[in-house]
Amino acid sequence: MKKRLMMVMCCGIMILGNLSGCNAMKTKETEYHWPTSTLVKSLPVPESKYGEIVLDAEDSFEIDVFNTSKSQFADYINACKENGFNVDYYGTEDSYDAENKDGYTLSLSYDKRKKTMNIDIYDLDDDTEDTQEPEETEEPEETEEPEETDDSENAKDTSKDSSKTDKKEKKKTSSKKKDGAVDADFKKMMDSYEDFFDEYIEFMKKYENSDDVAGMLNDYADYMTKYADYMQKLNDVDTDNLSTADAAYYTKVQARIVKKLAEIQ
Helix, strand or coil: CHHHHHHHHHHHHHHHHHHHHHHHCCCCCCECCCCCCHHHHCCCCCCCCEEEEEEEECCEEEEEECCCCHHHHHHHHHHHHHCCCCEEEEEECCEEEEECCCCEEEEEEEECCCCEEEEEEEECHHHHCCCCCCCCCCCCCCCCCCCCCHHHHHHHHHHHHHHHHHHHHHHHHHHHHHCCCCCHHHHHHHHHHHHHHHHHHHHHHHHHHCCCCHHHHHHHHHHHHHHHHHHHHHHCCCHHHCCHHHHHHHHHHHHHHHHHHHHHC
16 A cells, blocks of 8 residues: 555656646646535635635635735635634644644645645544444343342442443544544644655755755755655655544645645656
């Protein structure tokens, strides 16, 4: 599974590399049509009318909004907060992640160089259906049987307590597996992975255009070491056991990285 994912990623880089020349020709004056789905209606409409829709589905939507200034990006974050995306939020200078009460997950990021805002929203609420076992109902007391002794009652109570404890633990486990939110540690790891590639791409662009390549060799070697390290981290992700939310986030981050790497192919 992991090998297949890495092969897909490498193939994606090669394909996108061949198309990067065509993509560079796309004008920043291409207008997009803002969808009217329930999911997208939870978002404020961006100020800029120019951009490219990356994905538009019933439970997922992603768009790159062009011609967006840093202040407009900050204003959009505030507008999203006002729209209810202020649950479990986390933000940096160039990104913002949060959920709303309906379980929608929003991820915003800003590319200073391109003056482009990326909006990525998805709904995993359908995966959080209540699968817990029904609560136990008290059984009617047996009035025909002879009264039990204290020892018998204690044993029965102990058995019931043990059964309830086991079921509570099962419910907790089930809840964790069905939780629609991306695991915080997993998200942090994937975000750091993407942050590195942003840094790596910027360095490679400077390296390729530099008149002092020899003076950058030490930095180049350092980046190659880090590159190998982060590729290994991605390869070590046990994709077969990811939750639905983690798997979706893993795929989205991977797709964004492939797209970014195409810029330097």
